[in-house]
Every structure is written in structure tokens, then in C-alpha cells.
Amino acid sequence: MKPSRTRRPGALYAVLQLAAVVLALWLSKHFQVARLSTTLIALAVGTPAACLAWFAYRDDRREAAADIDAKVKTLAAVVATAETRQRAQLIGPGAHRIDVTFHQCTEPANNASGAATNGRLTDIVSYYQNLRPARLAITGEPGAGKTLLALDLVLGLLTLPGRADTDPVPVRFSLADWSTDQPLQEWLAHRVHQQFRDQGITLADATTLVDRYRVLPILDGLDEMDTDATPVGRRRAARALEQLNVYQGPSGNAPVVLTCRTTQYQDLASLDLRIREAARIQLDDVTPSQATAYLTARSTSPDRWQPVIDTLTTAPSGTLARSLATPWRLNLAATAYEERRADTLAYLREPDHLLTLASPSAVRDHLLARYVPAAAHQHPTHRYRPDQTHHWLAALAAHLTTTTSASTASGTDIVLHQLWPMAGPRRVRTADTLLAVFLAVALTPLLLSEVPPGFSPRQLCGALVVVLFVLGTIWQASRPFAPMPQGVQLQLRSRGPNRQTARTIARWLAFGLAAGLALGLASALVFGFGLIKGLAAGLAFGLYGGAMIGIVDGLMPAIQDRLSYAPPTDPRHPVRDDLTVGLIAGLGVGLLAGIAVGPAGESVGESVGVFWVTSGLAAWLYGFSGAGRRYLVFLLCIRSRLPSQLGTFLNWAYEAGLLRISGVAYQFRHRELQDWLIAHPTPEQPPDRLS
Numbered sequence: 001m002k003p004s005r006t007r008r009p010g011a012l013y014a015v016l017q018l019a020a021v022v023l024a025l026w027l028s029k030h031f032q033v034a035r036l037s038t039t040l041i042a043l044a045v046g047t048p049a050a051c052l053a054w055f056a057y058r059d060d061r062r063e064a065a066a067d068i069d070a071k072v073k074t075l076a077a078v079v080a081t082a083e084t085r086q087r088a089q090l091i092g093p094g095a096h097r098i099d100v101t102f103h104q105c106t107e108p109a110n111n112a113s114g115a116a117t118n119g120r121l122t123d124i125v126s127y128y129q130n131l132r133p134a135r136l137a138i139t140g141e142p143g144a145g146k147t148l149l150a151l152d153l154v155l156g157l158l159t160l161p162g163r164a165d166t167d168p169v170p171v172r173f174s175l176a177d178w179s180t181d182q183p184l185q186e187w188l189a190h191r192v193h194q195q196f197r198d199q200g201i202t203l204a205d206a207t208t209l210v211d212r213y214r215v216l217p218i219l220d221g222l223d224e225m226d227t228d229a230t231p232v233g234r235r236r237a238a239r240a241l242e243q244l245n246v247y248q249g250p251s252g253n254a255p256v257v258l259t260c261r262t263t264q265y266q267d268l269a270s271l272d273l274r275i276r277e278a279a280r281i282q283l284d285d286v287t288p289s290q291a292t293a294y295l296t297a298r299s300t301s302p303d304r305w306q307p308v309i310d311t312l313t314t315a316p317s318g319t320l321a322r323s324l325a326t327p328w329r330l331n332l333a334a335t336a337y338e339e340r341r342a343d344t345l346a347y348l349r350e351p352d353h354l355l356t357l358a359s360p361s362a363v364r365d366h367l368l369a370r371y372v373p374a375a376a377h378q379h380p381t382h383r384y385r386p387d388q389t390h391h392w393l394a395a396l397a398a399h400l401t402t403t404t405s406a407s408t409a410s411g412t413d414i415v416l417h418q419l420w421p422m423a424g425p426r427r428v429r430t431a432d433t434l435l436a437v438f439l440a441v442a443l444t445p446l447l448l449s450e451v452p453p454g455f456s457p458r459q460l461c462g463a464l465v466v467v468l469f470v471l472g473t474i475w476q477a478s479r480p481f482a483p484m485p486q487g488v489q490l491q492l493r494s495r496g497p498n499r500q501t502a503r504t505i506a507r508w509l510a511f512g513l514a515a516g517l518a519l520g521l522a523s524a525l526v527f528g529f530g531l532i533k534g535l536a537a538g539l540a541f542g543l544y545g546g547a548m549i550g551i552v553d554g555l556m557p558a559i560q561d562r563l564s565y566a567p568p569t570d571p572r573h574p575v576r577d578d579l580t581v582g583l584i585a586g587l588g589v590g591l592l593a594g595i596a597v598g599p600a601g602e603s604v605g606e607s608v609g610v611f612w613v614t615s616g617l618a619a620w621l622y623g624f625s626g627a628g629r630r631y632l633v634f635l636l637c638i639r640s641r642l643p644s645q646l647g648t649f650l651n652w653a654y655e656a657g658l659l660r661i662s663g664v665a666y667q668f669r670h671r672e673l674q675d676w677l678i679a680h681p682t683p684e685q686p687p688d689r690l691s
Contacts, residue, residue, distance in 0.1 A: 069165060071205050072214050075192075076169045078199050080158045082661075083172065087151045089657055090669075092335065093378075096297040097121070098290050098327050100145045102138075102281040107274060112136075115279035121149055125156035127281075134255035137275050139262045140283030142672055143328025146259040147660075149283065150218050153257065157216070168216040168255065169209075171195075174662040176224040176412045180239035184247055185210050188217055195663045198573055213249050220662065222260035224412050224671070237264070238273050245276045253277045285325040288312040294327075298334040305337075307352040320354060323363035328670050335657070336370035339377055368676040369684050372658065379656040384649065390683040392649065393658065395422075395641050397668065397677040412674070413665035416575045416647060417485055417627040420634035423641075425480065432477040432633045440470040476626065485578035485627035571664050572647040575631050582625025 091097055101120045114130040128136055140146045154170040157163070171192065178187050192206035192215060201209075209215050225236040232238065237260075247254045258275055262282060268274060286294075292309045296302045311320050324330050339348045349370070357363045372393070373386035399422040400411050420428045635644060643649045650666050653659045658673070659666045668674035 068205070068208055068212075068214070071201060071209065072169060073165065074199050075171070075196060075201065075209070075215075076158055078196060079169060079171055080155065083151055083154050083158075086661060087148065087155065089654065089660060090148055090151070092298070092331050092657060094298060096294060097148075098145070098286055098294050098330070100149070100286065100290075100327065101284045102140075102149075103284065105139070105280045105282050107269070107280060110274075110276040110278070112277055112279040115281075119281065121145070121152055124149060124153045125160065128153055128157075128257070131279050133251075133253040133277055135253055135275060135278035136257045137265070137278050137280040138257065138259045138283070139265045139280060141262055141285075141326065143326035143670060144283040144285075145327045146261075146283065147220055148327065150220055150257060150259055154218055168214050170216040170218050170257075172218040172220055172662070174224075174413060174665065174667070175219050175221045175237075175240060177415075177665070178225070178236070178240065180236045180243065184240075184243040188215065191663060194574070198570075198577075213254060216255050216257070218257045218259075219244075220259045221412065222258055223264035227411065232271065235268075237268060238271075241268065241273050241275055286327060286330065288316045288321055291321075291324055291330055294330050295334060299338065301347075304347070305351050308333075308354055311355055319358065319360060320363070323354075323357075323360040328672070329364070329367065332367040332371050335378065336367050336374045339370070339374040342377070364672070365676070368673060369680070371673065372677075372683070375656045375658050379652065381652070383652055384643075387683050388643075389653065389658070390677070391681070392642055393653065393668075394677040394681040397674045398681065400674065401678060412667050412671065413662065414571075414650065414659070414667065415665045416571060416650075417482060417578070417631050419646075420482065420630050423634055423638040428630065428634050428637050429478055429480065431637055432630060433474060435633065436473045436477040440473065444470075482630035483626040485574040570651075571661060571666050572651065574664055575628050575647070578625050579628035579632075582628060 088095065099121050101118065103118050104115050112131045112133055112135055114132050116127060116130070119127045128134060138146050138149055150172060154172060157167075157170050173188065173191050182190075189203065189207040189210045192209060193201055193203040196206075219240075222237050222240065225240060244256060244258070247256060249255070253276075256275075256278075258278075265274070265280075274280075291312055295305045295309065299305055308320065311318065312324070315321060324333060333351070333354070337347070337349055337351045340346060341348055354363060354366070357366055372390050376382070376384060376386040376389045396414055396419075399419070400414070402421075635642075635646060650659060654661060654666060658669055660669055661667070668677075
């Protein structure tokens with residue numbers, strides 16, 4: 001690292017430290033609060049802590065450059081693990097894939113060179129590597145396998161035998177939640193941080209990775225950025241393409257991969273809006289021979305599918321062949337017709353019923369009506385009934401349609417801390433505000449009972465602090481939006497002693513010691529507590545605070561990492577981390593205040609600690625955990641429409657194949673399923689379930 005990166009902060013640090021020493025000596029002499037020797041001793045005690053803080057800062061700056069390479073390796077490993085699991089969920093039981101084919105669609109201008117005329121899923125990595133520049137647009141009909149092709153490209157690039165550590169890490173992003181008023185690279189950095197902060201990727205790390213082009217954006221779902229009713233001039237997809245076309249790297253157009261439905265992409269292309277200097281490929285329909293091979297491999301009894309296979313072979317352009325021409329529809333059929341009865345284990349229905357359906361839409365509705373119960377029964381836990389699952393998923397799908405009224409809202413992403421408007425924005429905000437008022441009313445008598453009556457400056461100052469805290473709490477609860485959740489970075493992974501953890505705790509203890517001494521001197525000078533009592537309170541405050549923050553920053557991530565296993569990018573983590581950080585910070589503030597007030601005030605009763613601990617819990621909810629608190633209030637307000645353990649249910653639905661994960665959001669397994677649930681909020685009772 002260049003010395004200039006630490007020269008300016010070092011000079012500033014030295015000036016501030018010198019100014020603090022001069023100020024302390026001047027205050028000691030001017031106000032005569034203590035002997036000069038006492039002040040010098042206090043400064044001498046604080047000097048080692050200041051030096052330790054400086055050494056830690058300097059070492060962190062020196063390690064920053066080397067740490068980026070380690071972050072890239074960590075990111076690659078996490079993406080590979082998460083996307084392998086995601087692909088397995090999309091493929092379904094048995095890991096049977098259809099080797100879909102595609103063909104190049106030549107645009108009137110600005111085509112990438114090196115694109116072959118035809119290709120297939122198993123060759124997508126080599127196809128992409130031949131492009132100059134490495135920019136690819138994947139288009140296809142609904143359910144054609146665009147996301148699966150993108151996943152294969154991601155995993156293929158990550159597991160390439162000749163892959164170098166300097167190669168960019170392909171990361172998949174959902175375009176649905178991108179507000180195109182935000183620059184592309186800034187949005188990418190925030191998304192990388194949000195998705196992988198559990199692995200220690202800070203916002204500064206993510207910004208560096210994106211700015212140095214160590215991340216290859218795989219942008220999924222250009223067609224999901226707008227609705228059909230959105231005017232062309234206001235479509236986010238158009239603005240997204242404009243930003244992608246000016247996305248430049250050191251050697252020209254920066255690499256990027258984009259997926260979109262064919263119709264939506266052609267609508268934009270008709271207005272000369274397309275990704276430039278890129279190759280566009282179109283996914284082909286599944287052939288009857290591919291469908292036959294897939295159904296035979298997925299079934300434990302292929303003979304049951306023989307009537308369907310014969311029809312596909314003899315009528316390749318017929319209703320059934322057109323209805324099962326995508327991997328998504330074939331997966332629906334295989335899942336629906338492999339369901340068995342719970343008591344006899346006999347098959348619940350036979351595939352030849354498909355031959356009686358008169359149109360592709362009838363086949364679609366028939367399969368979707370049976371997919372939710374079949375997927376629910378397929379999950380090994382059978383934790384939720386199919387009718388419950390249908391009702392809850394339909395409620396979530398209906399809510400997503402309301403979010404598309406906002407130009408920057410996603411109509412596909414289920415993000416836990418953003419679901420609270422589903423219960424009614426006014427209802428949740430009102431309940432949140434009433435909870436804040438209840439806490440204020442409950443805490444005020446407790447405080448008044450422990451403080452002697454009077455109007456001394458200290459009492460007036462304390463009353464002002466309490467009033468401001470109550471008003472701030474009510475304002476926080478009534479806001480029409482919730483803040484972003486706070487994160488905990490998982491940096492401790494090894495089971496043995498970790499030097500970095502010890503350094504982190506020691507650094508915060510040193511900082512707490514220095515801050516405590518400064519606070520003690522300030523307490524003695526400003527509030528007249530006396531030097532001994534002021535230093536005692538300051539040291540208690542600083543050391544306890546340093547220990548608490550050190551534990552949070554060093555040990556708590558490891559403890560959380562061992563409590564339960566979850567996917568590397570688990571959408572439940574942001575709310576969990578926000579509540580955890582808020583609880584520790586709130587209790588820490590309450591206990592610190594109690595420790596500081598206890599030694600300083602002679603008229604404060606012993607039970608004042610109860611007040612401060614309770615105040616710490618209030619600070620947890622309304623000072624340090626806005627997103628988590630709003631989510632808890634939301635659950636209380638919507639218990640009749642959604643399960644109380646919503647995060648557990650959504651993760652179960654993901655494991656059952658009803659949902660998928662995209663970054664920090666759940667999404668429906670396919671947009672067709674989401675739309676069908678909106679149109680059918682009540683589960684049908686298929687004839688084959690009546691017997």
C-alpha cells in the first residue's frame with residue numbers, strides 16, 4: 001500500500017492527540033480541578049491506549065490491499081456454494097437437467113464478435129468466453145430456462161480448471177429492486193454488501209470489488225422491472241439499458257450478462273433500446289425427444305408416462321407438445337404426477353389425464369393447481385398443510401402486485417423487513433407508535449420514583465434528555481418507512497483460537513479506556529462530580545463499553561454462525577442480525593448509563609439500575625433496531641393472514657421448491673406461479689383428491 005494513504009490520517013491523528021493534551025493541561029490549570037501532576041498522570045495512563053488504537057488503525061490500513069484478494073476468494077467460495085444449492089432447487093429431485101439449445105439473434109448493429117450461431121447449455125461457458133467484449137443477453141419465453149442457463153454460467157466460470165484468482169467473480173443480481181436513479185456501480189456495491197455481509201464483505205470492500213471489476217454482474221430479470229401498463233418513457237428497464245451501455249472497464253465495455261423475456265426485450269429493441277456491444281441468444285423450445293428423456297429420468301415408473309411420450313412423439317406440434325415445451329412446465333408435470341397417497345403410497349393421479357386437456361392454458365392451470373400440494377407433500381417434514389401453504393403464498397403474491405405501483409418497488413422480491421405495508425401501512429405504524437407510547441408511560445413513573453423532587457440543573461438536564469428520548473422514540477415509530485437493517489459481519493470461521501478476534505477485543509478495550517478517561521475528566525469538569533468519582537464513572541463506562549463492542553465485533557458473529565446452519569445468503573439474516581445488534585447495543589447503553597450514574601450521583605437509589613436496563617430494552621427497539629422492530633410489529637398485526645414464524649415458513653417453501661432465493665430476497669419459483677396464485681387465492685379441490 002502506498003504510504004500516502006496513511007500519511008494524512010496519521011498527521012491528523014497526531015494533531016488531535018496533541019490538541020487533547022494541551023486542552024487537558026489548560027483546563028486543569030484554568031479551572032483548578034486538580035493538580036498538574038494528576039492531569040499528567042491521567043494523560044500518561046491514556047497514552048498507551050491511544051497508541052494501541054493508532055497501531056491497530058495503521059495495521060488495518062496496511063492489510064487492506066492484501067485483504068481484497070482474500071475477499072475475492074471468500075466471495076467466489078460463497079457464491080459457488082449458494083448457487084449450487086439454488087440450481088439444485090430449480091432442477092428438482094434427481095438433478096436431471098435438460099440440455100437446452102439456443103441460437104444467436106443478430107442485432108442491426110453493435111454485436112459482440114466471436115458469437116457462434118448455435119449453442120447449448122453444457123457449452124455456455126466456452127460460448128461466453130469467446131465473446132469480445134464479454135457481454136451477453138439471454139432471452140427466451142417464460143419458463144425456457146434463462147435463470148438456469150445463467151446459473152450454469154456462474155458455476156461453470158467459478159469451477160473452470162484454468163481459473164485465476166484475478167478473474168472476476170460472477171454474482172447474480174435481481175434487477176427487480178434496482179432504482180435506476182442510483183448509478184449502476186453504486187447499486188452493485190450495495191447489493192454485494194447486503195448479500196455477503198455475513199461473510200465479512202463491508203460496503204467499502206464491495207465498492208472496491210466493483211470499482212476494480214472483480215465482480216462480473218449477472219443481471220437477472222430485465223422484464224421484471226416494469227409492468228405492462230408502465231409507460232415506455234417511465235420504464236426502469238429502458239434506463240437500465242442506458243446505464244449498461246455506458247458501463248465501461250479499463251479495456252472498453254465492461255463484461256456483463258443480462259436475462260430477459262423475449263417479448264419485453266423485443267419491445268425495447270423496437271425503440272432501439274438494447275444492450276450494445278453484446279451477443280444476444282434466444283433459448284429454443286424443448287424438443288419431444290428432450291421431453292421424453294427428461295420425463296423418463298424423473299419418473300420412478302416410466303411406463304406410466306408412455307401415453308404422454310407417445311403423444312409428444314407423434315404430434316410434435318400438438319397441444320400437449322406446445323404445453324410442455326419449456327423446462328418449467330416439464331418440472332411442473334413431473335412434480336404433480338409423482339405425488340403419492342400418504343396411507344397407501346399409491347400414485348395420486350396418472351399422467352394420461354393430460355391427454356384430455358384441450359388447450360395449453362388448460363394444461364397450465366391443471367398443473368399449477370396440483371403443483372403447490374404436490375411440492376408441499378414432497379418436502380420431508382410435511383410441516384405445513386397444502387391449503388395453508390396456498391393461502392399464505394397467495395397473500396404474499398397479492399401483496400407483491402401492490403408494490404409495483406411504486407416506480408422503484410419490486411413486484412417479485414419478498415424481503416422480510418419490507419413486508420410491513422402488507423398489514424396496512426397505517427395499521428402497522430399506529431401499532432408501532434402505541435407501543436412506543438406504552439413504553440414511555442411505563443418508564444416515566446419508574447424514573448420519577450427514583451429521582452428526588454427538585455429543579456436542580458442536573459435534574460432539568462436529565463428531564464430534557466428523557467423528553468427528547470421519548471419524542472424521538474415516538475417519531476421513530478411513526479415514520480412511513482423502516483431503516484435498513486444493521487448487519488453483523490461473520491469474520492470468525494475457525495474453531496480454534498483466532499488472533500484476529502483477540503486483536504479486535506483488545507483494540508476496543510483500549511479505545512474504551514481512552515474514551516472512559518476523557519469522559520471522566522469531562523464529567524468532573526462540567527457536572528462537578530469530583531475527579532475521583534468522574535474518573536471512576538468514566539473508566540467503568542469506557543471499559544464496559546469497549547468490552548461490549550469488542551464482543552459484538554469479535555465473538556458474536558462466530559456464536560451466531562454456530563447456532564444454526566443456514567444458506568450462505570439467507571434472506572432471514574438481515575432481520576436476525578438487526579435484532580441481535582440492537583439488543584446488545586440497547587442493553588449495553590442501558591447498563592453503561594446505570595454504571596455511570598450510580599457512582600456519580602449520591603441521591604440515586606440502588607434500583608435505578610432497573611430503570612436503565614429497561615431503558616436499554618426500549619433503546620433496543622427504537623434506537624438500534626428499526627427494521628427488526630417494524631418486522632415484529634408487522635407479525636403481530638397480520639397473524640390472521642400469515643404464519644407467526646414467517647421466516648421459517650418461507651425457508652420451508654424454498655426447500656420445497658415453491659420459492660427461490662435471489663440475494664437477500666425470496667422469489668416465487670416462477671412468475672407464472674405467482675400470477676396464478678393471485679388469480680386463485682383459494683385452493684381448488686381437484687377431482688383426483690376427492691376420492
